[in-house]
Amino acid sequence: MARVIVDVMLKPEILDPQGQAIARALPRLGFSGVSSVRQGKRFEIELEGAADEAALAEVRKMAETLLANTVIEDYSVRVEG
Amino acid sequence: MSAARVGVVTFPGTLDDQDAARAVRLVGAQAVPLWHADRDLNGVDAVFLPGGFSYGDYLRCGAISRFAPLMEEIVPAAKAGLPVIGTCNGFQILCEAHLLPGALTRNGSLHYVCRDQKLRVEQTATAWTNAFEAGQEIVLPVKHGEGRYVADADTLAALEAGGHVVVRYLGGNPNGSLNDIAGIRNEAGNVVGLMPHPEHAVEELVGAPSTDGLGFFTSILKNLVNA
Numbered sequence: 001m002a003r004v005i006v007d008v009m010l011k012p013e014i015l016d017p018q019g020q021a022i023a024r025a026l027p028r029l030g031f032s033g034v035s036s037v038r039q040g041k042r043f044e045i046e047l048e049g050a051a052d053e054a055a056l057a058e059v060r061k062m063a064e065t066l067l068a069n070t071v072i073e074d075y076s077v078r079v080e081g
Numbered sequence: 082m083s084a085a086r087v088g089v090v091t092f093p094g095t096l097d098d099q100d101a102a103r104a105v106r107l108v109g110a111q112a113v114p115l116w117h118a119d120r121d122l123n124g125v126d127a128v129f130l131p132g133g134f135s136y137g138d139y140l141r142c143g144a145i146s147r148f149a150p151l152m153e154e155i156v157p158a159a160k161a162g163l164p165v166i167g168t169c170n171g172f173q174i175l176c177e178a179h180l181l182p183g184a185l186t187r188n189g190s191l192h193y194v195c196r197d198q199k200l201r202v203e204q205t206a207t208a209w210t211n212a213f214e215a216g217q218e219i220v221l222p223v224k225h226g227e228g229r230y231v232a233d234a235d236t237l238a239a240l241e242a243g244g245h246v247v248v249r250y251l252g253g254n255p256n257g258s259l260n261d262i263a264g265i266r267n268e269a270g271n272v273v274g275l276m277p278h279p280e281h282a283v284e285e286l287v288g289a290p291s292t293d294g295l296g297f298f299t300s301i302l303k304n305l306v307n308a
Contacts, residue, residue, distance in 0.1 A: 010186075013233075014186065014231055015186075015189065015229075015231075015257070017187055017188070017189050017190070017191050017257075018187060018191065021191055066140070066144065066148070067140075069141055069144065069177065069184055071176070071182075071183060071184045071232070071233075072184045072186060072231060
């Protein structure tokens with residue numbers, strides 16, 4: 001059993017109005033020193049077997065096919081442990 | 082001649098399928114209900130992908146619908162020339178399915194926008210807009226939270242250069258879409274996607290701001306009869 005994390009973020013050039021709204025809310029709540037916030041998605045994928053190279057290739061395919069829309073989003077895959 | 086048959090797709094969470102079917106009937110065509118889980122296009126002459134929140138908009142708008150069994154039939158048929166239009170959620174599905182370039186993202190204002198929207202029909206060389214005059218100004222309802230059209234600079238330049246922008250927002254952009262884009266078409270002109278709702282602007286009786294939406298339905302009829 002292994003857990004693989006897929007992070008999906010809007011590409012840097014795509015406007016993230018949700019992140020901007022969060023960044024604007026922070027000073028109001030007394031948090032200072034934040035220059036910007038980008039919001040993304042985190043997927044936790046539990047594998048039945050080990051996170052070997054073949055399994056990770058499969059997860060990357062999942063990210064490419066469904067988890068991320070690569071027209072507007074980037075993704076990264078890592079094994080948690 | 083038998084009536085043209087326009088398929089209207091229903092996914093779980095689709096809202097506007099009844100209005101779309103009604104608009105199809107209003108111009109004298111036959112509306113054929115198509116169910117997302119079927120693999121049969123029923124021999125329809127064209128397909129309408131209506132608005133709503135298919136599959137609850139889970140993950141991303143249109144991301145799950147794109148893989149519905151019916152979509153596996155629609156995608157190759159559209160690539161082979163079947164006229165397909167998507168409005169609102171239907172537009173999002175067409176982008177997710179890569180039948181149209183770019184993507185639709187959260188409105189710049191973060192607000193859901195519901196209003197009567199002035200538009201300019203930029204492109205009449207499509208299966209769905211040939212009944213309009215180029216440059217014609219129309220009014221259709223918009224109602225969406227994720228309608229901000231984005232595409233990379235090269236794609237955007239190609240859309241503009243190729244005349245693939247079909248409708249553009251006038252009098253204020255409701256969502257912050259690039260170049261005020263409200264709707265686009267594919268290279269062949271058989272696939273069109275737009276955020277505004279032609280199917281909600283076909284009858285004065287229901288308080289629609291116009292009946293300008295009818296043009297999209299008479300276009301497809303004209304297209305099919307001339308085919």
